[in-house]
Amino acid sequence: MNLKELASSLGLSQTTVSRALNGYPEVNPETRARVEAAARAANYQPNSRARRLATGRAMxxxxxxxxxxxxxxxxxxxxxxxxxxxxxxxxxxxxxxxxxxxxxxxxxxxxxxxxxxxxxxxxxxxxxxxxxxxxxxxxxxxxxxxxxxxxxxxxxxxxxxANLRAFRRATEFLLDLGHSRIALINGQEAMDFAARRRRGYEEALRARGITPDESLMYADVMTEGYGHRAAAQLLDRENRPTAFLVSSVISAIGVRQAAWERGLQLGRDVSIITHDDVLSYLNNDAEGPAFTATRSSxxxxxxxxxxxxxxxxxxxxxxxxxxxxxxxxxxxxxxxxxx
The missing domain is CATH 3.40.50.2300 (Response regulator)
Incomplete structure (x- = not known):
C-alpha cells in the first residue's frame, strides 16, 4: 500500500495522512490516532525520500x-x-x-x-x-x-x-557494614558523571566523620585492565582497603580478578560495589547478582x-x-x- 491508497482508504488527503504520520502538531489527535492505526494494520512503511520531501527534514x-x-x-x-x-x-x-x-x-x-x-x-x-x-x-x-x-x-x-546520590548511598551501605577504608575506582573525573560520583562518595565519608583519603582514589578510562591494575596496587599495601566502590562493572571485573589472585573472597575478605549499566552482553543476574550494584539500564x-x-x-x-x-x-x- 502506498500513501495515496492509504489516504483514499481513510477518506483523507495525502497531505493530512503524511502530516499525521510525521508528527505535525497541527493534526487533530483523533485523526492522528486513526491514521497511525490504519498504517499499522496495513503494514505501511513511508518511503524515506517521500518523507524527506513531505517534512522538509533530513530524517x-x-x-x-x-x-x-x-x-x-x-x-x-x-x-x-x-x-x-x-x-x-x-x-x-x-x-x-x-x-x-x-x-x-x-x-x-x-x-x-x-x-x-x-x-x-x-x-x-x-x-x-x-x-x-x-x-x-x-x-x-x-x-x-x-x-x-x-x-x-x-x-x-x-x-x-542521579550519580551523586547513587554513590553516596553506595558508600553509606559500605559504611553501615563497618568498612572505613573504602577505595574509589572512578572514571575520568573531567567527565561530569565521574565528578558527581566522587562528590557523593566524599560526602558520605565526611558525614560519618571520615576524611577522604586521596591515596584510595583512582580515576581513569573505565577498562577491565585499569580496574585490575588499580586494585592490585591497593591490595598489595600493608593497610589495604576492605572495600571498593567502582564506576563501571567492566572495571569491577578487573578488581574482582585482582582480589581472586590474592586469595581473597568477595563478601568475606573484601567487598565491591559497582555501577552496572545493565549491559546486554554482560548479565550480572545470571545466578543472582554477582555484584552489589547501583543499577540503571x-x-x-x-x-x-x-x-x-x-x-x-x-x-x-x-x-x-x-x-x-x-x-x-x-x-x-x-x-x-x-x-
Whole structure:
C-alpha cells in the first residue's frame, strides 16, 4: 500500500495522512490516532525520500564521537545506548549518522552537519564538566539532547542518572557494614558523571566523620585492565582497603580478578560495589547478582533520549525536558561485613 491508497482508504488527503504520520502538531489527535492505526494494520512503511520531501527534514539524527585512545565513549556501554536509541529511530523513520572524528575535530563535524542540513538533531554523550559542545550547538541552532548534564543545565534537554546520590548511598551501605577504608575506582573525573560520583562518595565519608583519603582514589578510562591494575596496587599495601566502590562493572571485573589472585573472597575478605549499566552482553543476574550494584539500564536511557530528541525536533518551541533517573541499589554476593 502506498500513501495515496492509504489516504483514499481513510477518506483523507495525502497531505493530512503524511502530516499525521510525521508528527505535525497541527493534526487533530483523533485523526492522528486513526491514521497511525490504519498504517499499522496495513503494514505501511513511508518511503524515506517521500518523507524527506513531505517534512522538509533530513530524517536523520547525528552522533559525533571523538577518539583519542583514551575516550570513555567508544566502548560497549555506548553500543548498548545506541541500540536503544536505534530502536526509536527506526520506529520513527529516522536514520543514524555516526561521525567518528579525531579529538579537536568535533566542532568542524557539528558545523558541517548544520551547514549541510544533513541531520535534524544531535545526540550528545559523555559531557565533560566544562563542555564547549553545549554552547556550540546552541549557537548553530541544532536541536540536541545531552545524555548526562553539565554547567547550567536549564537551557537544553537532558537525561541523566542521579550519580551523586547513587554513590553516596553506595558508600553509606559500605559504611553501615563497618568498612572505613573504602577505595574509589572512578572514571575520568573531567567527565561530569565521574565528578558527581566522587562528590557523593566524599560526602558520605565526611558525614560519618571520615576524611577522604586521596591515596584510595583512582580515576581513569573505565577498562577491565585499569580496574585490575588499580586494585592490585591497593591490595598489595600493608593497610589495604576492605572495600571498593567502582564506576563501571567492566572495571569491577578487573578488581574482582585482582582480589581472586590474592586469595581473597568477595563478601568475606573484601567487598565491591559497582555501577552496572545493565549491559546486554554482560548479565550480572545470571545466578543472582554477582555484584552489589547501583543499577540503571543504558539501553532504556538510549530509547528515552531518542524519544525526547525527536519530540524536540517536531516541536522546537516546547519546554525543555530534564529527566533525572534514580539508580537502584541491588545487593549481590560481592559485599559483606568488614573483616
Amino acid at each position: 536523520t539524527i547525528g552522533h559525533v564521537i571523538t577518539h583519542t585512545g583514551e575516550t570513555e565513549m567508544v566502548n560497549p556501554i555506548f553500543a548498548d545506548f545506541l541500540a536503544g536509541a536505534g530502536e526509536v529511530y527506526a520506529r520513527e523513520g529516522y536514520d543514524l549518522l555516526l561521525s567518528i572524528v579525531h579529538e579537536g575535530a568535533a566542532e568542524r563535524a557539528y558545523r558541517q552537519m548544520a551547514a549541510n542540513g544533513s541531520v535534524d538533531g544531535v545526540m550528545v554523550q559523555g559531557p565533560r564538566q566544562e563542555d564547549p559542545r553545549i554552547a556550540l550547538l546552541q549557537e548553530l541552532g541544532l536541536p540536541f539532547l545531552v545524555h548526562g548534564r553539565t554547567g547550567d543545565a536549564r537551557g537544553y534537554n537532558w537525561l541523566d542518572i 543504558i539501553r532504556l536511557a538510549g530509547r528515552r533520549c531518542a524519544e525526547i530528541l525527536i519530540e524536540r525536533i517536531k516541536q522546537p518551541d516546547a519546554p525543555f525536558v530534564h529527566e533525572l533517573w534514580e539508580a537502584e541499589l541491588m545487593v549481590g554476593r560481592s559485599t559483606g561485613p568488614a573483616p
